[in-house]
Amino acid sequence: MTLAYDSFRPYTFVDAFKFMADNAGLMWSKTTEHLIVSGEAISIALLIAIPLGVWLGHIHRGSFVAITGSNILRALPSLAVIAIGLGYLGIGRTNVVFALVVLGSPVILTNAYVAVDGIDPDLIEAARGMGMRPLEILLKVELPLALPLIFAGIRTAAVFIVATATLGGVVGGGGLGDIIVNQASYFLRGVIAGSIAVAALSFAADFVFWSLQRAVTPRGLRLQARSFEPMSPADDAIAV
């Protein structure tokens, strides 16, 4: 490849912030695009993976789909999936959103499945013995107890999707990746500015879902040891 490489000077980081200020319009529109692509992908992933994972966990079946299948999807190289998607879906946002859904939903699926499937069978037995119907067991016992782990999965997936959306720049998917792959136009300071914006978005996504996770964790569970861990971004993070 023939890249015009910028040299790095000590004040390039300062320049990056100047770049943001000077190109506020560009930064704003790319950040918005980035959020739209990520938001669409997260929403679709949630709509597919949560009902499927919760349902499979509820009936205690399909561990092959929810765990083995999921692990295979998680092993896929992001760029390769985006490239294949481009070939079949053509250039643009659809392809990127599709790839992000494929790459991001397995974590949600696995966590939702494990969360519901792993609930102490004694609790379910007690609930059945008291005369709860399957739907009542799902809504009153399984879901409340599974929510913290389900949200942990959503949180990991959200951070992953926001960061991976950057690769969309390579295939014309828009977003902050457009700045990061265009060093020729924006120079290293632009690349750094784009990266800082991606990092900020990832952090924001992490924080939002961490707060939600905290909010949905029943107080009785928080009193049990180790059922809720403090926010530590490095723990679940996946490099993209």
Add this chain to the structure above:
Amino acid sequence: MTGPSLLATGPVIPNFGEPPGGKNGCIAQNGTFCWDWVSLHWSDILQPRLVEHIQLTAIAVGIGFVIAFAAALVAHRQRWFEPSFSVLAAFLYTIPSLALFQLLVPFTGLGVLTIEIGLIGYTLLILFRNTLEGLRGVPEDVLEAARGMGLTRCQTLTRIELPLALPAITAGLRIAVVTTISLATVGAYITPLGLGQPIFYGLQTNFTTEFVATGALAVLLAIAADLIIVLAQRLLTPWAHSRRLAT
């Protein structure tokens, strides 16, 4: 500059006369996936890039493992070591690899060194975290029993702690390998090495089969590597059940 701007300029198919398959064949029509192209370029494009990709991954995971393992042993004894490492980890994970490789170029140039440094950086974090978690996960009563039987610190480490940490370490290796395979494709954005090279080249020239087929090959490589590691895990740590939280 490369990238999306070129995609808009239409197919740039190298004109070597009649393409295999004829004027109306898959290659000439820029079909999504042409077997003709795959078989024609298996030996001069796909196979060499595949071998390079495996080498890039093996070197990164190998060096990363040695460093991370040593660091984890230190952190296991010296508590202060871990927080500093975790902060570095948190920081590195928020930078998209696409940008990280570019940021390294001014320091390490356009060669293989840049890719390897980036890849090693990512593997370090995963391997360090898992090894340390494994070592710390050894139950206190087991350690006490070992002390009670008169094992030295070193013997406790090699005979008790490391074997018991093995499932966590191999789980870390698994994540490190698939992550590295993925990131190495992105690394080709900087240096034309590995399976990322035909993908980026195909994207630039808008020759669909090249990036689709190479992407598929990278997918197969990742799945194969994942399966091999799972099998190795089963053989190495038969006592550890493979069911483990996916986060």
Add this chain to the structure above:
Amino acid sequence: MSGEAAEIVFDHATKRYAGRADFAVDHLSLTIPAGEICVLVGPSGGGKTTAMKMVNRLIDITEGDITIAGRSVRSLDVIELRRGIGYVIQQIGLFPHMTVAGNVATVPRLLGWDRARIDARVRELLELVCLDPDTDHSRYPAQLSGGQRQRVGLARAMAADPPVMLMDEPFGAIDPITRERLQDEFLRLHKEVRKTVIFVTHDIDEAIKIGDRIAILREGGRLAQYDTPEQILASPADDFVARFVGADRGLKRLALRTLADVQLGAVNGTSPTDPRCTSSMTLRDALSLMLTEGAKQVVAVDDAGRPVGTLSIEHVSDLLGPNA
């Protein structure tokens, strides 16, 4: 079906798990009179849990039937059936995301009671199981001790005042001292509420203490004997039962009665060195007292310390003899 205790009848109730040749419960027939505690006891794997769970249909009956107050459990809607049966398990199964009050209110809420009625009922039950309605009410299971959790489990099972209670090794995971206290509390409670109870345990001493009647199940889910504790200890049906209740069954029988329950000997002729005891002492403890003091008899005294009768070693052995 709430309130009044109900008679439970096992009529050749049989369970055979799919893919297994042997019976888990083999044509079990027994009648539990309304308001009594029936203890199912026997070795592990004897089918106690299976027999119990057939009553609330957590396990389907393969053959035969079980009736509650004359109605077959098979004919009732399973959800309604379960809501009318209190259910306590060893692991307790308290919902960790609900407070004590939330746990106890589970079935009343399912039944759609109004708030005021639920609140009143929860308070009443917490008092009944010796918890503090004001402080324990809003605590979570994670904040309770093992004994307290079991009390909440019991309160939860009784919430809708079911005529029937099923209890599967409810005190099995609790330390011996707390267990004894819970057993005593449970017996006191049972006197107040008079429900028909099926109580599963593998501990013969617990069975003897708790049960109005004891059903001993042996391997293969066969009923070895069904009788009162006294009768089982006095005349075990076969070697299996004799071994199961233990070689000290005579002593266990003595523990069932106090000096007040038997005809005591005349007071004259007692020596001042004879040990004294109250009439509420069990015969077993009285015998132990004689043996440790090296005396031939004990003297029962009333509250004022006046002798009311004597009990001699010969008298004790007559009470255990074949003609007793």
